[in-house]
Amino acid sequence: MAKPGEDKARKGALTLLQGVRDGLSLSDQSGALKALTPSEQARAARLATETLRHHARADLVLANYVNRRPAPQIADLLRLATVELLELGGAAHGVVHASVTLCRGLGKRGNAAAGMVNAVLRKVSAHQGWQDLPPQQMPNWLRGRVAAAYGNKVTTAIESAHQNGAPLDLTMKTAGATIPDADLLPTGSLRLHGQVQVSGLPGFDSGDWWVQDAAAALPVRLLAPRPDEYIADLCAAPGGKTMQLAAAGARVDAIDISAARLKRLAENLSRCELSANLVQSDALKWSPDAQPDAILLDAPCSATGTIRRHPDLPFLRDGKGIRELAGLQAALLDHALGLLPPGGRLVYAVCSLLPDEGEAQITAALTRHRGLIVTQPDLPGIDRSWITPEGGLRLRPDYWPEQGGMDGFYMARLQKPA
Numbered sequence: 373m374a375k376p377g378e379d380k381a382r383k384g385a386l387t388l389l390q391g392v393r394d395g396l397s398l399s400d401q402s403g404a405l406k407a408l409t410p411s412e413q414a415r416a417a418r419l420a421t422e423t424l425r426h427h428a429r430a431d432l433v434l435a436n437y438v439n440r441r442p443a444p445q446i447a448d449l450l451r452l453a454t455v456e457l458l459e460l461g462g463a464a465h466g467v468v469h470a471s472v473t474l475c476r477g478l479g480k481r482g483n484a485a486a487g488m489v490n491a492v493l494r495k496v497s498a499h500q501g502w503q504d505l506p507p508q509q510m511p512n513w514l515r516g517r518v519a520a521a522y523g524n525k526v527t528t529a530i531e532s533a534h535q536n537g538a539p540l541d542l543t544m545k546t547a548g549a550t551i552p553d554a555d556l557l558p559t560g561s562l563r564l565h566g567q568v569q570v571s572g573l574p575g576f577d578s579g580d581w582w583v584q585d586a587a588a589a590l591p592v593r594l595l596a597p598r599p600d601e602y603i604a605d606l607c608a609a610p611g612g613k614t615m616q617l618a619a620a621g622a623r624v625d626a627i628d629i630s631a632a633r634l635k636r637l638a639e640n641l642s643r644c645e646l647s648a649n650l651v652q653s654d655a656l657k658w659s660p661d662a663q664p665d666a667i668l669l670d671a672p673c674s675a676t677g678t679i680r681r682h683p684d685l686p687f688l689r690d691g692k693g694i695r696e697l698a699g700l701q702a703a704l705l706d707h708a709l710g711l712l713p714p715g716g717r718l719v720y721a722v723c724s725l726l727p728d729e730g731e732a733q734i735t736a737a738l739t740r741h742r743g744l745i746v747t748q749p750d751l752p753g754i755d756r757s758w759i760t761p762e763g764g765l766r767l768r769p770d771y772w773p774e775q776g777g778m779d780g781f782y783m784a785r786l787q788k789p790a
């Protein structure tokens with residue numbers, strides 16, 4: 373029996389996949405499915421996300437049954453159906469029937485391919501061995517760098533973590549508070565497993581928490597803000613870390629170059645009834661009237677630590693621009709250190725797997741700034757093996773495999789000489 377909502381969601385997923393092929397991220401496409409209900413939009417996003425997460429494995433299965441390379445839109449449809457059948461447990465008859473109908477709706481080319489789609493998907497639905505296929509590899513430009521940094525075994529473990537996706541982590545506004553069904557992680561974040569509708573969770577309307585990966589919550593814990601301290605958050609939007617700083621009672625200047633992202637930060641602060649002084653500026657040109665007690669520099673980066681939650685990223689990037697990003701990170705670090713008073717502290721953070729954006733930035737900053745020291749992380753829940761030779765904290769998606777992993781991150785706490 374065809375379910376109209378499911379059919380709309382499948383069609384929506386194909387629209388999103390086409391968008392990714394055209395160079396748009398899934399989050400850039402939030403307006404593309406306006407005609408769908410919120411639950412159809414959520415289903416479409418899930419289908420597209422899972423298809424990207426299992427793209428290469430779906431192609432491996434399909435290669436057994438497809439003779440000629442199909443047009444890109446038909447290939448997306450076949451991958452989507454393969455993932456529904458073999459990963460998401462979709463009922464064979466329903467998925468095959470709906471996919472053939474959808475294919476017929478794709479114009480002349482779709483009509484011509486409908487018979488092939490029907491025959492291929494019937495075979496896919498009986499395919500054995502999906503679970504044994506290796507996890508989807510990162511693209512070569514990234515895989516090579518990750519393997520050079522951590523070795524082949526860890527690279528495969530990171531790819532498995534990417535395939536598993538990410539649970540939903542929350543940071544509570546009040547330390548120690550909790551919500552039903554959430555696990556308390558060793559570092560203090562709460563974790564929820566399975567499909568969760570964020571706006572339906574207790575405490576959403578009252579702003580008791582915000583969504584933030586457990587790894588992303590650690591830079592502010594490392595900075596250890598105190599009530600009434602004046603803290604500059606130099607790359608602040610959409611504001612998960614600004615909210616941690618504000619919730620700790622700090623007076624926060626939240627600077628970001630993007631007006632659109634600052635708007636989201638303002639909405640997030642408002643929902644949680646927290647406040648910060650928002651400033652739209654290039655952080656490299658910003659200087660405050662008074663010296664901040666501390667600075668958070670959550671620098672723009674390749675975001676390669678977030679592939680678990682953003683499986684579109686490997687399809688959108690080609691590795692160009694990392695050198696420019698590293699140059700910007702170094703310039704931001706130098707500028708930020710110049711704003712600090714003697715003895716002031718700074719946490720540098722990036723959601724990147726690449727040492728060029730993390731460890732190497734701090735090693736180079738230590739040679740450029742005489743007397744600068746790295747103070748070692750001493751946070752609850754941190755494994756000592758995560759601390760790097762220069763004294764930073766390297767987090768990887770393959771850590772905490774039993775609890776559901778964490779984003780890749782690097783952070784270091786610097787102190788200016790007194």
Ligand SMILES: C[S@@+](CC[C@H](N)C(=O)[O-])C[C@H]1O[C@@H](n2cnc3c(N)ncnc32)[C@H](O)[C@@H]1O
Pocket residue numbers: 606607608609610611612613614627628629630633653654655656670671672673723
């Ligand atoms: C990693 S994100 C920050 C995430 C944020 N700290 C949080 O916890 O939600 C990096 C941010 O840096 C901003 N950005 C990039 N270049 C910048 C610059 N030159 N000055 C200020 N902000 C910049 C981007 O707009 C983006 O919002």
